[in-house]
Amino acid sequence: MTQQPYGLMAEFRTPEGLIQAVKAARLAGYTRIDAFSPFPLHEVAQQLGTKTTSIAWIALVAGLTGAAVQYGSQYWMNVIDYPINVGGRPLHSWPTFIPATLIVAILWAGLATLLGLLMILRLPRLHHPVFAVHSFERASQDRFFLCILSDDPLYDEAATRRFLETTAPEIVREVPGCG
Numbered sequence: 001m002t003q004q005p006y007g008l009m010a011e012f013r014t015p016e017g018l019i020q021a022v023k024a025a026r027l028a029g030y031t032r033i034d035a036f037s038p039f040p041l042h043e044v045a046q047q048l049g050t051k052t053t054s055i056a057w058i059a060l061v062a063g064l065t066g067a068a069v070q071y072g073s074q075y076w077m078n079v080i081d082y083p084i085n086v087g088g089r090p091l092h093s094w095p096t097f098i099p100a101t102l103i104v105a106i107l108w109a110g111l112a113t114l115l116g117l118l119m120i121l122r123l124p125r126l127h128h129p130v131f132a133v134h135s136f137e138r139a140s141q142d143r144f145f146l147c148i149l150s151d152d153p154l155y156d157e158a159a160t161r162r163f164l165e166t167t168a169p170e171i172v173r174e175v176p177g178c179g
Contacts, residue, residue, distance in 0.1 A: 006177045008150075008160050010147075021146045022044050025163075030160075033146065035147070037144045054120070055116050061112075062113075067104065129175050130145075
């Protein structure tokens with residue numbers, strides 16, 4: 001049984017070629033596309049429609065949860081579980097609870113951000129399929145690549161290859177699937 005490819009990748013010599021190819025792919029209806037370039041191309045980012053992530057919300061919820069857990073545990077220990085009257089001070093002295101609450105909130109938010117990032121990006125991923133494409137290492141030097149993924153609803157290997165060849169690339173290569 002043959003393995004389904006990850007997609008098809010077109011290599012371009014200029015950023016303008018990549019920008020035009022991304023625009024053409026969007027106009028043709030392709031939705032699962034990715035672009036690689038040695039420097040940021042704002043036009044490509046706009047065409048790809050990069051979406052915002054939920055990492056900020058994950059950090060907020062985790063930070064608030066950590067703060068609530070820390071404050072609640074301090075309250076429980078000092079007021080309910082083992083109250084000690086020291087010098088007539090109040091048992092629930094909230095200003096003394098704030099530093100530890102803040103530290104724990106930051107800790108929980110940081111850990112949740114790290115774990116959320118790893119899950120959203122599906123890391124650790126030791127190998128990405130595009131690394132198997134010949135000359136892809138030049139994506140960090142002087143070449144520009146457009147990849148149409150095989151899970152795109154319009155993906156048909158022959159038709160997608162013909163489409164990519166109409167965008168005037170240097171070459172169109174198949175990206176082998178992984179796993």
